[in-house]
Amino acid sequence: MITVNQPEEGTSTISVRSVSKSYGDVRALDSVSLEIRSGEIFGLLGPNGAGKTTLIKILTALVPPTSGEAFVAGYSVTRQPYEVKRRVGWVAAEVILDDDLTAMENLWLQAKLQNMSDWRGYAEELLTFFGLRDRADSKVKGFSTGMRKKLEIALALLHRPAVIFMDEPTIGLDPGTRRMLWDFIRNTNREYGVTVLLTTHYIEEADQLCDRIAIINHGKIAAVGTPAELKATVEGEVIEVEMRNQATLDGLDGLEGIREVRREGSKILISVPSSSDILPAVIESIGASNIRRISIHEPSLESAFLKITGKTIEEEESVDIRKFYANIRRARR
Numbered sequence: 001m002i003t004v005n006q007p008e009e010g011t012s013t014i015s016v017r018s019v020s021k022s023y024g025d026v027r028a029l030d031s032v033s034l035e036i037r038s039g040e041i042f043g044l045l046g047p048n049g050a051g052k053t054t055l056i057k058i059l060t061a062l063v064p065p066t067s068g069e070a071f072v073a074g075y076s077v078t079r080q081p082y083e084v085k086r087r088v089g090w091v092a093a094e095v096i097l098d099d100d101l102t103a104m105e106n107l108w109l110q111a112k113l114q115n116m117s118d119w120r121g122y123a124e125e126l127l128t129f130f131g132l133r134d135r136a137d138s139k140v141k142g143f144s145t146g147m148r149k150k151l152e153i154a155l156a157l158l159h160r161p162a163v164i165f166m167d168e169p170t171i172g173l174d175p176g177t178r179r180m181l182w183d184f185i186r187n188t189n190r191e192y193g194v195t196v197l198l199t200t201h202y203i204e205e206a207d208q209l210c211d212r213i214a215i216i217n218h219g220k221i222a223a224v225g226t227p228a229e230l231k232a233t234v235e236g237e238v239i240e241v242e243m244r245n246q247a248t249l250d251g252l253d254g255l256e257g258i259r260e261v262r263r264e265g266s267k268i269l270i271s272v273p274s275s276s277d278i279l280p281a282v283i284e285s286i287g288a289s290n291i292r293r294i295s296i297h298e299p300s301l302e303s304a305f306l307k308i309t310g311k312t313i314e315e316e317e318s319v320d321i322r323k324f325y326a327n328i329r330r331a332r333r
């Protein structure tokens with residue numbers, strides 16, 4: 001497992017210690033340990049069936065682990081599930097709003113479910129924050145998908161949780177709405193000081209939004225780090241040199257910092273930890289007059305994900321969109 005910069009045990013808002021979960025013969029989680037700091041936006045990234053939702057369900061005290069222990073805001077999910085539930089908010093992948101109620105009535109319902117008496121002032125503040133104040137008395141039926149998602153986040157924040165869990169918060173949304181929601185999630189995290197743990201299939205979402213990411217595969221944590229750390233750990237850069245002629249490459253072998261040199265037709269692919277330091281020496285070694293074009297391929301989270309899980313994130317996405325629409329149909333029945 002690749003682990004970079006993990007917080008100390010006991011200093012975190014979420015602490016997962018050797019948690020396993022089996023459903024019959026299926027081992028959904030296999031001895032998972034993870035520390036998530038207060039105030040972080042933390043992403044769980046992984047293929048379908050990797051165990052992301054199961055981990056969130058355990059951390060929201062919805063299902064107990066088969067073995068191991070986890071703490072949220074200092075409370076044990078197995079021994080103090082009620083305390084945990086009071087301190088977490090959950091934005092589920094499924095639709096949870098009541099279409100026939102107004103935005104404010106949905107907040108009222110949430111306040112009832114959370115047993116809150118003094119909620120209206122804060123509900124109004126949240127509606128203002130999410131740009132929904134003038135739609136407070138409109139039925140949710142007429143809301144766009146972006147407005148619905150914002151209202152769902154407002155609902156999850158109403159009881160002032162320490163942690164908010166978001167399962168695929170932007171799945172099925174168009175790229176513009178997705179970006180708008182990233183801003184709201186980021187601002188929510190800053191404004192309300194709430195720790196955010198989200199699952200996603202969108203590599204760009206994890207890259208842009210998350211302070212740190214865990215890549216989870218077959219129920220195990222395969223890698224943990226900031227997006228930059230994960231990219232750097234898994235892969236360096238590749239200098240792609242398009243040649244004018246078959247120049248000799250012998251000089252490259254003597255250069256310090258070159259991991260691999262591969263010839264692909266008229267191109268040479270040179271793997272290096274970082275191109276900026278070595279590029280002038282590479283050009284000099286090959287000879288500038290022998291070079292038609294040079295491109296640098298920076299490490300990406302996509303290539304990290306591919307290397308760790310053996311799957312491209314695009315393969316995953318198409319499967320999940322189907323699941324999303326199935327959820328919508330189920331919720332409307």
Ligand SMILES: Nc1ncnc2c1ncn2[C@@H]1O[C@H](COP(=O)(O)OP(=O)(O)OP(=O)(O)O)[C@@H](O)[C@H]1O
Nearest residue numbers: 023026027028046047048049050051052053054055
């Ligand atoms: N209630 C359940 N009963 C039986 N098996 C389950 C149950 N919930 C999850 N599983 C299985 O546990 C494994 C992990 O599922 P989980 O939903 O946690 O994965 P995930 O990473 O969230 O996947 P996805 O990205 O598809 O939502 C899968 O093999 C799944 O089929």
